[in-house]
Structures are given as C-alpha cells and as structure tokens.
Amino acid sequence: MSGVRLEKLSKTFGATRAVREVDLVIPDGEFTVFVGPSGCGKTTTLNLIAGLETPTSGDIYIGADRVTDWEPRDRNLGMVFQSLALFPHMSVFDNIGFPLRLRRLPAAEIAARVAAVARTVRIDHLLDKRPATLSGGEAQRVALARTIIVQPAVFLMDEPLSSLDAKLRVEMRTELKRLHASLRATFVYVTHDQAEAMTMADRIVVMHGGVVQQVGPPLVLYNDPVNRFVAGFFGVPAMNFLEGELADGRFMAAPISVPVGLRRAVGSATLGVRPEHVRVTSGDEGWPATVNLVEPLGDETLVFLDHGGPASLIAKMHADEPIAAGDRRRFTFNPDKLLCFDGGTGERIRP
Amino acid sequence: MKTRGAFALSRHAVLTCWTLVTLFPIYWMLMTSFKHSGEWVTWPPRWLPHAPTLENYRAVLAPGTSTFELGRQTLKVLKPLWDSLLVAGVSSLVAVALGSALAYSWARFGTGGPRYPYNLLTIRMVPPIVIAVPFVVYYVTLRLLDTYAGLILVYVATSLPYVIWMMLAFIDDVPIELERAARVMGASRFRVVGTIVLPLVASGLVVTFLFVFILNWSELLLAMTLTNTEVSTIPITLNKFQSANEGRAYGPQAAIGTIATLPVVVLGFAIQKHLVRGFSFGLLRK
Numbered sequence: 001m002s003g004v005r006l007e008k009l010s011k012t013f014g015a016t017r018a019v020r021e022v023d024l025v026i027p028d029g030e031f032t033v034f035v036g037p038s039g040c041g042k043t044t045t046l047n048l049i050a051g052l053e054t055p056t057s058g059d060i061y062i063g064a065d066r067v068t069d070w071e072p073r074d075r076n077l078g079m080v081f082q083s084l085a086l087f088p089h090m091s092v093f094d095n096i097g098f099p100l101r102l103r104r105l106p107a108a109e110i111a112a113r114v115a116a117v118a119r120t121v122r123i124d125h126l127l128d129k130r131p132a133t134l135s136g137g138e139a140q141r142v143a144l145a146r147t148i149i150v151q152p153a154v155f156l157m158d159e160p161l162s163s164l165d166a167k168l169r170v171e172m173r174t175e176l177k178r179l180h181a182s183l184r185a186t187f188v189y190v191t192h193d194q195a196e197a198m199t200m201a202d203r204i205v206v207m208h209g210g211v212v213q214q215v216g217p218p219l220v221l222y223n224d225p226v227n228r229f230v231a232g233f234f235g236v237p238a239m240n241f242l243e244g245e246l247a248d249g250r251f252m253a254a255p256i257s258v259p260v261g262l263r264r265a266v267g268s269a270t271l272g273v274r275p276e277h278v279r280v281t282s283g284d285e286g287w288p289a290t291v292n293l294v295e296p297l298g299d300e301t302l303v304f305l306d307h308g309g310p311a312s313l314i315a316k317m318h319a320d321e322p323i324a325a326g327d328r329r330r331f332t333f334n335p336d337k338l339l340c341f342d343g344g345t346g347e348r349i350r351p
Numbered sequence: 352m353k354t355r356g357a358f359a360l361s362r363h364a365v366l367t368c369w370t371l372v373t374l375f376p377i378y379w380m381l382m383t384s385f386k387h388s389g390e391w392v393t394w395p396p397r398w399l400p401h402a403p404t405l406e407n408y409r410a411v412l413a414p415g416t417s418t419f420e421l422g423r424q425t426l427k428v429l430k431p432l433w434d435s436l437l438v439a440g441v442s443s444l445v446a447v448a449l450g451s452a453l454a455y456s457w458a459r460f461g462t463g464g465p466r467y468p469y470n471l472l473t474i475r476m477v478p479p480i481v482i483a484v485p486f487v488v489y490y491v492t493l494r495l496l497d498t499y500a501g502l503i504l505v506y507v508a509t510s511l512p513y514v515i516w517m518m519l520a521f522i523d524d525v526p527i528e529l530e531r532a533a534r535v536m537g538a539s540r541f542r543v544v545g546t547i548v549l550p551l552v553a554s555g556l557v558v559t560f561l562f563v564f565i566l567n568w569s570e571l572l573l574a575m576t577l578t579n580t581e582v583s584t585i586p587i588t589l590n591k592f593q594s595a596n597e598g599r600a601y602g603p604q605a606a607i608g609t610i611a612t613l614p615v616v617v618l619g620f621a622i623q624k625h626l627v628r629g630f631s632f633g634l635l636r637k
Contacts, residue, residue, distance in 0.1 A: 051535075071534075071539075072531075072534045073534060073537040073538060073539065081532055082528070085531065087533075088551070098536060098546075099536040102536060102537040103537060146536070150536070
C-alpha cells in the first residue's frame with residue numbers, strides 16, 4: 001500500500017552531486033536500511049523522501065502518489081532524527097502530543113493517545129519531564145513515541161541510535177525490530193554502521209558517492225557482493241584484498257597462486273578473502289607467513305599474518321588453537337569462498 | 352594555594368576598582384540632581400548634597416513652580432520623555448520584528464546571498480552625520496521632517512543591522528532538525544516559527560530589543576537634525592539646559608539624566624531572567 005519508489009532521483013548541492021540517478025523500489029512493510037560511509041548520499045536520499053530537500057531531478061512516489069513536490073507534512077511520514085530533535089521547551093507529554101495538537105484533536109483524546117503510546121514504549125512515568133533531564137535511552141523512546149503516535153505509513157530514521165552507548169544501541173536495535181514487526185509499516189533506516197544494517201534490515205541499500213552500489217538481503221550482500229566496495233564494507237574485520245594477476249583460471253600474487261575457476265584472463269585483479277576463510281595450517285600445506293599480531297576476542301582469535309605483501313592478512317581462528325606473535329606458520333584459503341574483482345574498476349569478475 | 356588566593360584577591364581588587372570607575376558618573380549625576388545651584392561646581396567637591404533639594408526636579412518637571420529660572424526659556428521634560436518613549440519604543444519594536452524575520456530568512460533560506468549580512472553592516476560603518484544631511488533633504492520633500500514617523504523610520508533603519516546580527520546568533524543556536532521534525536509532524540512553515548523558533552529565541556528577542564532601545568533612547572545627532580519643535584527627545588532636551596547668562600544648568604541636567612536612566616533600568620530589571628539567558632549564547636542543548 002505505502003511502499004516508496006524513487007525514479008532517477010538526483011540531488012546536487014552546488015558542484016557536489018550528492019545523489020545520482022537513484023532508482024529504487026522499497027516494498028510496503030519492508031525494513032530497508034541505507035548504508036554507506038559519511039557523505040555517500042544516504043541521508044540526503046532520506047531527506048528527499050521526507051520532503052526536507054527538493055530533488056534536482058527525478059521523482060518520488062509514496063504508495064500510489066507522486067509526492068515529489070509535496071510538503072513534508074502532506075506525506076504521512078514519521079521521522080526520527082540523529083539528534084532526536086526533541087523540543088527542549090516542551091515537556092515529554094507536549095513533545096509526544098505535538099503532532100496531535102497540530103491536527104487540532106480534542107485535549108482529552110490527545111491525553112488518552114499520549115498515555116497509550118507512552119505505555120507501549122515504557123515512558124509513562126516521564127511525561128512531566130523536560131527533554132534535557134532524560135537519559136539517552138529515555139530520549140530515544142520519547143522520539144519514537146512522538147513518531148508512532150500518528151501511525152504513519154512510512155517511518156524514516158536517520159541514524160537514530162548513534163547517540164547511544166554501545167550496549168544500549170544493541171538493545172534498541174532489537175526493540176526497533178520488534179516495533180517494526182508489530183506496526184507492519186515501511187521502515188527506511190539510514191546508518192553508517194554495517195553491523196546495524198546487517199542485524200536489522202530485510203534489505204540493505206549500499207550507497208557510495210551518491211550512487212546505489214547494490215541492493216539485497218544482508219547475507220546476499222555479505223556472500224555475493226557486486227564490487228570491491230560492497231565486499232569491503234561488510235564484515236568485521238574487513239575482507240582481505242590481495243592485488244595480483246588473473247591467468248589460466250588462477251589468481252597469482254607470488255608466492256600465492258590459487259585456482260579461482262575463471263576462464264577469462266583479464267590481467268590485473270584483486271582477490272577478496274574474508275578472515276574466516278583464511279586457514280592457518282599446522283602442516284607444510286600453503287604459503288609461509290610470520291604471525292605479527294594476535295588479538296584474542298574470547299570465542300575467536302584474530303591473527304595478523306605477514307606474508308610479504310604490502311598489508312597483513314587477517315585470519316579468524318578458533319580461540320583454543322595455540323598461536324603467538326612471532327610464530328612461523330603457513331596459510332591457505334577456503335577455495336569455494338574466493339572472490340575476484342577487476343583490478344581497475346573494482347567490479348566483481350564472475351565465471 | 353597561596354598564589355591562587357593572592358590571584359583571586361588581586362582580581363577582585365581590580366574588578367572592584369573598575370566597578371567604582373564605571374559607577375562614579377552615575378553616582379555623581381544622582382548626587383548633583385539633589386544639589387542646590389551653589390554646590391554644582393564647588394571645589395573641593397561635595398560628595399553628598401549639603402541640603403538635599405528637589406528644586407532641580409521641580410525645574411524640569413513643573414517649570415512654572417520652580418524658583419530656578421533659566422533665561423526666558425521654559426523647558427518641559429514630560430513631553431520629550433513621552434516622545435522618546437514613543438519613538439525609541441516603536442522603532443525598536445519594529446526593528447526587532449523586521450530584523451528577526453530577515454535574520455531567519457537569511458539563516459534558513461540564504462535570502463540575499465551569502466554576503467548579505469556583511470553588506471548590511473556597512474551601513475553602520477558610515478558616520479551618522481553623513482546620512483543625516485541627505486535625510487533632511489528627503490524628509491523636507493516627503494514632509495517627514497519633525498514628525499514621529501520620520502524619526503521612527505530612520506531609527507528602524509539604523510537599528511536593523513544590529514538586530515539582524517544579534518538575532519542571527521540566536522537563530523543559529525536553534526538546531527535545524529527541530530524545525531524539520533516539526534514540519535514532518537505536520538506543521539506549516541509559519542507554525543514552525545510560531546511554536547518552535549520563537550519560544551526558543553525569546554530571550555534573544557528581549558535582549559536585542561533592550562540593546563536597540565538603549566541606542567535609540569540615547570540617540571542625539573539624528574534626532575537633533577531631523578526634528579524641531581513638534582518632536583523632541585530626551586537627549587535634545589538635556590542639551591538645551593544651558594544659556595548664555597547662566598551657563599550650564601548642571602542640576603536640572605542631572606535631574607533629566609536621572610529621569611532618563613530610570614526607564615532603561617526598570618526595563619532591565621523587568622527582563623533580568625532573559626538577560627542572563629540571552630547573554631549566555633548557546634543555551635540550547637544540541
């Protein structure tokens with residue numbers, strides 16, 4: 001009913017092209033996360049959907065309506081801002097009731113609805129307070145309550161969790177997912193945090209330089225990225241990249257030489273290997289390397305291998321395998337999980 | 352600890368001395384306004400009036416009843432007091448209203464281009480006398496010479512750059528996300544200004560009003576050039592209390608000065624809460 005559709009959407013600020021020809025369909029009821037480094041155009045895209053910015057060209061549809069030149073207030077949206085944007089001169093009650101007051105509802109109805117929505121986000125004891133006296137998590141819930149109260153068809157969220165500490169952020173992630181499940185509304189969520197995107201999204205839209213790089217479910221982006229940028233954006237620690245040559249179906253960067261199942265010989269190429277697919281062996285299989293750093297995480301251990309290349313290779317190992325900095329070890333790659341990218345464009349090379 | 356104590360002590364000493372220096376003229380004006388004419392310029396000076404009198408106040412507030420005569424002039428203070436209140440009050444209100452609107456539209460929409468506020472400031476770089484004379488020429492043609500409207504108009508124009516610059520600082524303090532949130536929630540642009548921006552810059556409006564009110568209240572040059580007998584402000588009247596025979600009438604002048612200071616002091620006390628908040632820019636948590 002109320003999906004969002006973007007058609008050739010562009011926004012230029014002076015000489016900067018913040019958003020370039022974005023075509024995207026966000027289905028009704030889906031939790032879509034826009035992710036990318038700062039300055040990639042994700043927040044501008046969100047502001048365009050909200051109507052807070054006017055597109056330079058292209059169109060925006062919400063449901064069946066072409067809303068490109070509608071005022072924000074006519075678009076039936078709810079928006080949570082990075083700063084939360086609680087009104088400092090109003091009590092929590094007035095903040096939550098603000099959208100209803102704008103709709104000139106009777107005071108009794110406003111009071112009833114504020115009380116009800118405050119209960120659902122568990123802030124009914126805070127209604128008389130001022131925003132400045134709230135904790136980060138409480139302020140977050142007030143911002144949510146203020147958005148939910150008018151039951152918008154589309155929720156827009158601009159890094160709403162970035163002001164919270166790490167523990168609370170993880171809690172609020174779960175809470176937002178639960179909220180999405182109970183409201184069944186369309187959520188459009190912007191973040192620069194790949195972990196947030198992976199854990200919350202039905203679908204992720206990766207943006208870079210104003211251009212949509214790839215759209216898909218989290219695991220598809222993780223396992224089957226279309227280019228080097230997407231491959232390197234997801235996963236902690238990031239994917240290892242090795243520069244080398246492709247010839248006769250093998251990737252070669254001396255001393256490493258692995259079959260990658262590609263018939264085409266394209267010359268310079270980049271090999272991508274996730275740390276969990278680098279195996280540190282105990283025999284004499286694979287290529288030699290020196291362990292120069294070990295980072296135990298508890299359940300896993302990160303091992304930094306110096307194999308003679310320009311950057312260390314990172315391997316993820318089981319925590320109970322004995323290894324120490326300075327060890328001379330050998331390593332191989334899981335051959336089914338190797339990705340090849342064009343050395344020039346960074347595009348994925350597929351068989 | 353000892354050096355810190357000594358530092359605090361010397362700092363307080365300096366501040367106390369400076370306070371005395373700045374307060375002394377006000378003290379002297381107040382004392383002179385209660386002195387008989389013989390004590391105005393005696394040497395050594397009398398720090399307190401020998402026999403306090405209200406003669407000076409009678410001279411300026413009710414000229415007929417006073418024993419003090421200044422040549423053949425009869426000078427009234429109540430009319431100039433009223434004129435000053437009217438002209439300074441109205442012009443400051445209008446300037447604050449117009450200037451705030453302009454500051455908002457520049458801060459949010461870039462009205463007039465990026466250099467606009469700086470261009471406005473150049474108006475204030477010209478000495479007032481430079482604009483005063485051409486204004487006389489215009490005002491004669493427009494029949495605005497010696498009228499309330501004429502003086503209010505020129506005060507509005509000269510106050511605007513101050514208002515715009517002061518209000519810019521306060522408006523910049525309002526996070527734009529607050530306005531955006533209100534717009535998405537259903538508020539029109541005007542509603543956003545009325546319910547979000549104005550309450551948050553209220554202290555700024557009050558402080559700015561007081562600032563330009565004091566400027567306009569004490570302005571002499573333009574008032575002297577552009578008015579004559581119909582309109583007369585306090586600073587002009589203050590200047591008239593002298594004659595060839597009696598010289599400067601310090602006592603009545605001090606009385607007028609004291610009377611002229613009162614409205615500003617009263618206004619200051621009335622808005623004290625706003626002054627404290629207004630002068631601490633950056634009051635909003637971002």
